[in-house]
Amino acid sequence: MLEGLNHFIDGLLGFLTIRTIFDILWSTQLGIIVGMLPGLTATMGVALMTTLTFSMPPDNAILILVCMYIGAIYGGGRSAILLNIPGTPANAATAMDGHPLAMKGEAGRAIGISTTGSFLGSIIGMVLLAFFTPLLGNFALNFQSFEFFWLAVFGVVISGNLTAPKDPVKGWISGFLGLFIALIGMEGIHGFVRFSFGNTNLSGGINLIPAMVGAFGFAEILSMMKYRHVNVVKTKIERIIPSFRQIFSYRKTIIRSGLIGTLIGAIPGVGEDIAAWVSYDFAKRGSKEPETFGKGSVEGLIAAETGNNAAVAGAVIPVLSLGIPGSAPAAVLLAAMFIHGVRPGPLIMIESPEFVYKVVAMVFLATCAMFVLGLSMVKYVVKVLQVPRTKLMPLIFTLCVVGSFAIQSRIFDVRVMVFFGILGFIMLEMEYPVAPMILGLILGNMLDTNFRRALVISEGDILQFISRPICIVLISFIILTLASKTKWFQAVVVQVRKNTKKILIKGNRHE
């Protein structure tokens, strides 16, 4: 623990140079603007930044990406408040109460509250990141091929379940489609080229960054162009600094939302949007004034913003400890770490524990920058929202093109971006979540090599897949996740709840 604190302070001090502070400020501000602009998501921002920071030293590059990530998730709240259009999907819950507050003429106050909520959420997430990453990493050292196989399956199943709550079958289809796409190209055991149809570019496999830029950038452009018009903001912004006494009165909601946000963020491929909704839902259930939710409730706004920003740090926990991303932008962060020669995963606590605490320091610095920038220059920065989308979208597309091209300097990657853009748009139209597909794309290789390796080790003994203790736990989680969406399971849960209530009431009477 003390060693961790030392690493954290070392990391923090290492970043306190004028050049690095300048990098933190511009990248966080850029993140806020990217998050604010509908059509530009956090994923797209981080992916684009990966390209731009390609030639920088690893620590600086990853710091800029973390700043962009935290800034964008926070920035999306501004357009949610002012336009009722979430700048990133993570801010959909923010719009529920943020926009009604703006409609009442309290846009500045709403922005102040959302900034403070995001700051506190991020700090809670950061503390949990520092605490749980080493624990999870050390635990994951016990994992062998059998466990990694089930972990990949669990990731896809739970991501599909939570990102498509209305229809999990579509979430699972999306996840398994991603797993399939990951298998295109040369496989890792015998070097055999699969599903490339003689195309030399395809035999190298599908790169994650162009695929993500397409699925989250180009698809978003096509979606935005569906609308006839988007209202331009004309709200006045006055007092921004929130009343800290009022914020303090919601401390329970803040702590609860921070914990929920971090936990949901840490679940593979689930992300900030679900974290915000779950936090919002819990806050509503636990509130003394649930009727005000959706009508400009400060508590609702705090819950949503605390939840989504806590999820950012949460999503980094599995990135560092397992090499599995907790959300879509975290997936790009993971890819960027690989590009810069950092190999996150269970071995990170043995090979380079200081890197984990450096990331914690990065989250801390980005959070502070977000808080300061979030409460200043608001009136000028929100003017970006007045740029019409007909002028903005072609610019975003040119950035998508450069972003996907630059890493390997291949036109093929631009084509991959376009393909995934169209695929992502069709999926959005058909109500298939895109996040599980991207998670599948990352986990595909892990599932493939570990499954076959495990079969070879066990000489085809399937029993070993289902008899090892960690495997049993993972399989139980998978079954529970699958079963939780069936009617009979929900009926059983309702019955159990009723019976428990009866027993409790009887018990109270006896007393």
Place this chain on the structure above:
Amino acid sequence: MHDQKMIKKDFITSIVLIVFSISVIVMSYTMPRLERRGIDPFSAPGVVPGMIGTVLLILALILFIRSVRQGGYRIFHKETSQDDQVQYQGAATRVLLTLFISLVYAIGLLGRFNYSISTAIYIFTFICLFEFRDGKALLDQKRMILLALIQAVVASVLITLVFQKLFLVDLP
């Protein structure tokens, strides 16, 4: 109303997915097992794709059966609500136009012509296409055209300079 439309979409996507997953299974089955190289059959390259194809097939069949039960095979369905129509009027045209010019730029122009010029042409065409007002004469819209031209040139030059000179990134 919306749900009915989605059931129809589910019906179509499930058929596409069934065909896709069957092809994946067939291709995985016909994949070489590399026995001649003395490779363990459990580590054959087709094992995992076949498994994923099978899971996809099962999920697609669930979607198919569900949509058939809900009447997704019927060709006609009722029109969407008035509100939706206003907001999404011409949505398909706008999306297809965006797709078309973006494809021409990304696949047709880039790599064949100069990056800055292609980008300027793309941005200019995009803005003009979507900001052009049908009823107005071309002369009355010269301000819009001029502004689009300025934005296209400035953006293209800036992107080229920032990416190439500042961030040392290759451009197509």
